[in-house]
Amino acid sequence: MDNNNLLEVKNLKKYFYLRSGFFFQKSAGSVKAVDDISFKIKEGETFGLVGESGCGKSTTARAILRLIEPTDGQVIYEGEDILSFPRKKMFDIRKKIQIIFQDPYASLSPRMTIGDIISEPMEIHNIGDKKYREKRVKKLLEIVGLNPEHINRYPHEFSGGQRQRIGVARALVLNPKLILCDEPVSALDVSVQAQILNLMTDLQKEFNLTYLFIAHDLSVVKHVSNNIAVMYLGKIVEVASSEALYENPLHPYTMGLLSAVPIPDPELEKKRKRIILTGDVPSPIDPPSGCRFHPRCPIAKEICSKQEPELKNYSEDGKKHLSACFFAGKSIVK
């Protein structure tokens, strides 16, 4: 059953060590940006990763790509741990895993034409000659819904949505299997968000892509994902299929997040009871003891501050629904 996992992240950890002192640097604690998380992504699915700002979502994506070296753990891509790869092998695997960045304004070099931008990965991997690259770029521009004639324009001549399309085209240029989408639509207008999301789902079908979709907006993630993991302060607190997560959230943090999603119907919006989480995300330098969510949790008991809950399966129908809470499923609406 596990054979069709394209990517498996096992016990991934990324700690940023803080140092103090000038001459004799000593460790002054660490920021546990990603603390022992595990998840599996099946081929062809979209795996959503949600959480508040600063909970380690982007760090996870960067650690998978080894843009920052993880402290510990395994990232298994098609059965091989890419964290142990030597440089040469890593270089080849980079063709297969691509990333789309959040900010389409900053992720495209202002000094390069979009033709150069999109063909840059081909240039780095030495694929094809000039003619082939141009042909490929034009084809991709067409696929993502831009005019191939604009190949010699600069990024500033495009709107935000168009630039994100350029980013998508660049991610597709090497025929990757897995695309990490690091909040690809959060910098865009809502109407444009929908266009880009639809484009991404169309491309997924056409090229059999697998997405790791990172976002802080649950409604966006629900729209595209098959499975969703909820992160809080460097840990995964709940994993479930997107229907199960929305209909039957088990972790109080997930309930809180879902309750923050606005319903575009004023009547319904008025009637429903909202759970408003109080307080801020605690500092990851000094995370709370036990369950990291307990200072903000409306149903926390004594045990929550003493023991750390494990991620356990609570599903009854054989499907997976993992939650890390001692009181999983207990309603928090008073």
Next chain:
Amino acid sequence: MHISLKNRIKKDKKAKFGIIIVCVFVLISVFGPILVKDPYHFSIDYLRLPVAGHILGTNDLGQDVFARLVYGMRASLLVAISAGFLSTAIGTIIGTLSGFIGGAFDKVMMRIVDAFLVIPAIIFIMLVAAFLKPGIMTLIILISLFHWQGGAKIIRGQTLSLKNKNHIVSSRTFGAKKPYVLMRHIIPDLGNILVVSFIYNARAAIFLEAGLAFIGIANLSTISLGIIMHNAMKFYYLPVWIWWLVPPGIALSLILLSLTFIGTLIEKIIDPRLRNA
């Protein structure tokens, strides 16, 4: 950054002045020697005040001072361009490498830069130049060797901030190797800063060369603005000396001022916070 350079220059009177002066300077240096007399030509017509044949008179060897002035401007420009280029090149190599590689390499390089920053360049160049034959090439190399530190620090700072820009990070996710990122992304993005660094280094080089020549650290058989002024000081008791001192002095001041104005203009274009200042 998409500001029309033309419009900015139109508004900025100082920059306009600077650009015109630099253009005039370049024109004189390039075409002047065709028009003036041979500056090395001795004649018995020495220590003259300005007359019809010699606009600025002649010196103690009977050489035409105006011709020497034109050749002197040429020498200053040569020093400016070559020392400016060399020191910017050194600064760029050290700055981008230590910013980009980081870690221990960066720490060591920055301590070396700090060491160079506290060395008083003038005194050091004087000492070294006194040992070596102080020709114009020696001076260019010495000035470049002692005037790259400030630029290197600024370039390192910029490299550090560029390194984490998304378009450079994304280039790395595609597997780009460090030299590729450096040549393809970081150096082009540094563009404007390199221009400013070049202008300021060129200005400092002109000033240093003239100053050193003025106090006699130069090959006195060659011609430069500093050397003309150095010679003037030897004849301060005769009325001619003022004609040897003031014109090169004005030429020097004008070129330094113009370079400063142009530098400020480009700095303003780079840094939007300075734009209304």
